[in-house]
Amino acid sequence: MPDMKARRDLPPRVFPKSGRYYLVVADGAKRVWKPLTRESEGLPAMYSALAQILTDQIADDRMPALVSAWEREVMPRHTEKTRRDDKAMGKAIADGLVEFTAGQVKTPDVIEFLSTYRDRPRTHNAYRAHLRELMRFAEEKGYREPGSNPVTAVRTMPTPARDRYITDSELRRIKVAAMYGDDGRRTRSGAMICALLDMAYLTGQRIGDLLSLEWAQVTDKGIEFKTAKTSSRVLVEWTPRLQDVAHRLRELRKKRRGFAPQVFTTQDGDAYTYWGASTAWRRARDRSGVNGCTFHDLRAKALTDKEAREGMGPARAMGGHTTETQTADYVRRKTATKTRATR
Known part of the structure; x- marks a missing residue:
């Protein structure tokens, strides 16, 4: 058990244990102990390590980082062709929404991003579907509240049926x-x-x-x-x-x-x-x-x-x-x- 007396002078969620400082974070129902520094290195070193972890956490919910995380965790399950399309759309989404965190993206932002593709209904709908999946993934990661997907309210565009017959x-x-x-x-x-x-x-x-x-x-x-x-x-x-x-x-x-x-x-x-x-x-x-x-x-x-x-x-x-x-x-x-x- 952590020494609660030694804990009093530390930031929230930071605990000493076995001669080392740890940041304790929730991962679902589990608690994860992330090592910071040894106690012998002093509090300044601990605060520096804590700041770096918190900075990285903030960066992780930016749209480019969200796209990268999705491509690491979800995309490998897709076929080769789908992965190629995923990468192309992911890059466009990351570039187009680079200033946003996953939690900041609202329905008007989605509509503005998709407006580029309104003259290409099939492409518009493909990007809409991919962005909706990314926002679902953001909910899964805890970057958005459950049920807050901003893409849901955006309508798909009607696509004319293909009638091309190769003779x-x-x-x-x-x-x-x-x-x-x-x-x-x-x-x-x-x-x-x-x-x-x-x-x-x-x-x-x-x-x-x-x-x-x-x-x-x-x-x-x-x-x-x-x-x-x-x-x-x-x-x-x-x-x-x-x-x-x-x-x-x-x-x-x-x-x-x-x-x-x-x-x-x-x-x-x-x-x-x-x-x-x-x-x-x-x-x-x-x-x-x-x-x-x-x-x-x-x-x-x-x-x-x-x-x-x-x-x-x-x-x-x-x-x-x-x-x-x-x-x-x-x-x-x-x-x-x-x-x-x-x-």
């Missing part, structure tokens, strides 16, 4: 551009990127699930995907075209120097990163002259074509969706819906 001709042009560079020569990564595009279309899976696909998931019955977003499993059964893609990938694997378990790998045999694959996609798309489409639109193309040939049920199964309403968000209407006149 078969456009996809062929993108694949040709992936195979040949601006100089007309074959690219080193072209064959692998073309296989990735074919796999994306034939299976309807997200780019993250394609890049994490391992050879152990390629079975006699088909390819079993583990979807990171919904934690569901989708077995895409073999078709002649899908088997051809798998054969091409096996042949490419034989030429690689490494032996990563992933299906899609670089020339060195390392697993493709999201940014490596997406950069190759963008370059091929730009060389092809096909505009206004994203890699994710290949998933929409796959589900659209699946629905047109087999109906909404099989398209829902391919998409790994719980409801057909979710699948309907991906289905692009290539032609007008046909109907008869009233009479």
Whole structure:
């Protein structure tokens, strides 16, 4: 037990114990003893150490420090693509709210920060969601009162539904551009990127699930995907075209120097990163002259074509969706819906 008589001349929450001064702070239901200095060093040294700790605590609830703490503690649980987006948005938030502590941020401050993105609804909503998560984290850390999240009152912006459908001709042009560079020569990564595009279309899976696909998931019955977003499993059964893609990938694997378990790998045999694959996609798309489409639109193309040939049920199964309403968000209407006149 601390000597209470020796305690009388000390600042609040500072106690002597076993020849050393400690600052006692609460961590939930626990009490944490933070060492300051030895008693033999005297009170001035103790006060100096205490001031440094208190200064650091004050700095910790500043927005840049909050962003850094969130990125250390929460962000590692996210996927590679999400972490990249997290870092970019975190930097913008830290820079934009650098003068604020977490407790000082109010709803008007959030609205002012987000006003930069009002001409880009999807970006606006992404930053709103990230800032809301940071404020939740601030509550968890004790920097804000529970239930005081200032982002809650800020409305999301309506986003127009995407209706971009990549035609078969456009996809062929993108694949040709992936195979040949601006100089007309074959690219080193072209064959692998073309296989990735074919796999994306034939299976309807997200780019993250394609890049994490391992050879152990390629079975006699088909390819079993583990979807990171919904934690569901989708077995895409073999078709002649899908088997051809798998054969091409096996042949490419034989030429690689490494032996990563992933299906899609670089020339060195390392697993493709999201940014490596997406950069190759963008370059091929730009060389092809096909505009206004994203890699994710290949998933929409796959589900659209699946629905047109087999109906909404099989398209829902391919998409790994719980409801057909979710699948309907991906289905692009290539032609007008046909109907008869009233009479």
